[in-house]
Amino acid sequence: MILTNNSTYPIGLDISDLSIKLVQLNKVRDKITIQALGKLSLPKNTINKGEIINKPELIKAIRKIVSSPAFGKTSSKEVVACLPESKTFIKSIEVQKSPNALIDIIGSEIEKHVPLSKSEIYYDWQVIKETTEKYFILIGAAPKEIVDQYTAMLDEAKLSPVALEIEPTAIARSLLKEEAPNLKPLISGTKNKPEIGINYGLIDIGADHTCMIFYSNNTILFTVSMPISGGEVTAKISKALALTKEQAEKAKIICGMDETKANGVIKEILADTVKNLVEKIKEAIQYYENYFCEHGALNQILLSGGGANITNLVKIIGQELPVEVRLADTLTNLNEDQARFNKFFTEKHVLDIKTPKLDSKCEEKSLSIKQNTSAAYATAIGLALRGIFIDEY
Numbered sequence: 001m002i003l004t005n006n007s008t009y010p011i012g013l014d015i016s017d018l019s020i021k022l023v024q025l026n027k028v029r030d031k032i033t034i035q036a037l038g039k040l041s042l043p044k045n046t047i048n049k050g051e052i053i054n055k056p057e058l059i060k061a062i063r064k065i066v067s068s069p070a071f072g073k074t075s076s077k078e079v080v081a082c083l084p085e086s087k088t089f090i091k092s093i094e095v096q097k098s099p100n101a102l103i104d105i106i107g108s109e110i111e112k113h114v115p116l117s118k119s120e121i122y123y124d125w126q127v128i129k130e131t132t133e134k135y136f137i138l139i140g141a142a143p144k145e146i147v148d149q150y151t152a153m154l155d156e157a158k159l160s161p162v163a164l165e166i167e168p169t170a171i172a173r174s175l176l177k178e179e180a181p182n183l184k185p186l187i188s189g190t191k192n193k194p195e196i197g198i199n200y201g202l203i204d205i206g207a208d209h210t211c212m213i214f215y216s217n218n219t220i221l222f223t224v225s226m227p228i229s230g231g232e233v234t235a236k237i238s239k240a241l242a243l244t245k246e247q248a249e250k251a252k253i254i255c256g257m258d259e260t261k262a263n264g265v266i267k268e269i270l271a272d273t274v275k276n277l278v279e280k281i282k283e284a285i286q287y288y289e290n291y292f293c294e295h296g297a298l299n300q301i302l303l304s305g306g307g308a309n310i311t312n313l314v315k316i317i318g319q320e321l322p323v324e325v326r327l328a329d330t331l332t333n334l335n336e337d338q339a340r341f342n343k344f345f346t347e348k349h350v351l352d353i354k355t356p357k358l359d360s361k362c363e364e365k366s367l368s369i370k371q372n373t374s375a376a377y378a379t380a381i382g383l384a385l386r387g388i389f390i391d392e393y
């Protein structure tokens with residue numbers, strides 16, 4: 001018999017419109033470490049707004065990343081994948097207590113909160129709080145059509161989907177210590193709940209969409225979509241400076257909101273987008289304060305996703321809000337040494353300034369940046385942690 005320490009935990013697979021990210025974790029003697037990690041860009045129109053358009057291309061990419069990730073080796077056919085954020089629903093609702101079973105009460109309420117009929121969705125729920133008259137419940141729902149599409153695709157890729165998750169659940173699991181089983185109650189709303197007491201706003205800025213998650217007392221309260229995406233920002237720079245998409249992408253990553261880079265020309269282009277984002281965050285906080293005041297003030301905002309790396313974004317948002325704003329630590333629930341992964345998380349970008357509108361703004365011949373991309377792995381790490389955390393209950 002061969003004894004190995006290979007992980008038997010499912011692979012976390014974050015499938016987005018433009019990329020796939022994979023993380024497989026292992027747990028040995030209470031230490032959670034990364035066994036495999038990788039990222040692969042998807043050709044345009046493989047997936048569009050979460051709908052699989054080119055299934056053979058997607059399967060090819062998934063098989064490639066599973067068989068040869070950038071770091072390590074995978075050792076399971078089981079996967080936990082996420083459903084496209086734009087297609088899923090997560091919401092906290094209140095329902096009156098009645099002699100009927102809770103499952104029946106929710107069944108009759110769900111259609112009021114989801115724009116699809118009950119027969120068209122799969123849904124799940126969790127009690128957040130209970131009073132003498134009411135239940136406060138978090139519901140998550142996804143169209144059957146999308147769930148079935150992703151399940152069939154993963155089956156065809158010769159993988160075994162053990163769960164398809166709603167993305168905010170995975171993001172919270174990756175970024176918050178409160179999600180680790182030793183701090184989390186078995187059933188939300190029960191008395192053994194530790195009151196860590198920090199109320200969070202988690203903002204994941206992706207290539208295609210951005211979502212803000214409000215989290216308090218060990219549960220997601222609600223999510224709000226935000227008016228910024230990496231793709232839109234790149235398109236804006238490309239249009240304003242007549243750059244190719246590739247040049248605009250590099251200009252965005254290298255300069256961001258840094259006024260010392262390219263004389264602040266990129267910062268100027270991004271200013272409106274960032275201003276709108278800040279406004280929307282303020283509105284979302286206002287909503288939180290109006291409807292969830294018993295949880296107390298929002299204490300901390302954590303930014304994740306590739307777009308969280310926009311130079312100076314954390315600082316600018318922090319200056320505009322009376323809340324502490326930080327770059328999220330996607331390794332917070334792992335026992336990993338960041339340094340071991342520097343090589344895999346570090347990306348270098350170089351932009352030759354021989355472009356019509358930029359070269360007049362720069363004294364240098366080229367601009368470059370090295371950045372740590374671990375913030376983009378929030379969802380994939382959260383998905384991979386699911387198997388480990390559930391195993392510990």
Ligand SMILES: Nc1ncnc2c1ncn2[C@@H]1O[C@H](COP(=O)(O)OP(=O)(O)OP(=O)(O)O)[C@@H](O)[C@H]1O
Nearest residue numbers: 016206207208209230231253305306307309310376
């Ligand atoms: N330093 C940076 N400054 C600005 N944008 C950045 C930086 N680094 C990465 N990005 C952007 O982050 C985006 C990719 O982020 P991420 O990998 O989280 O998205 P995704 O998960 O593929 O998309 P989504 O979650 O929207 O489906 C790209 O638009 C990329 O340009």
Ligand SMILES: [Mg+2]
Nearest residue numbers: 016206305379
């Ligand atoms: Mg993402």
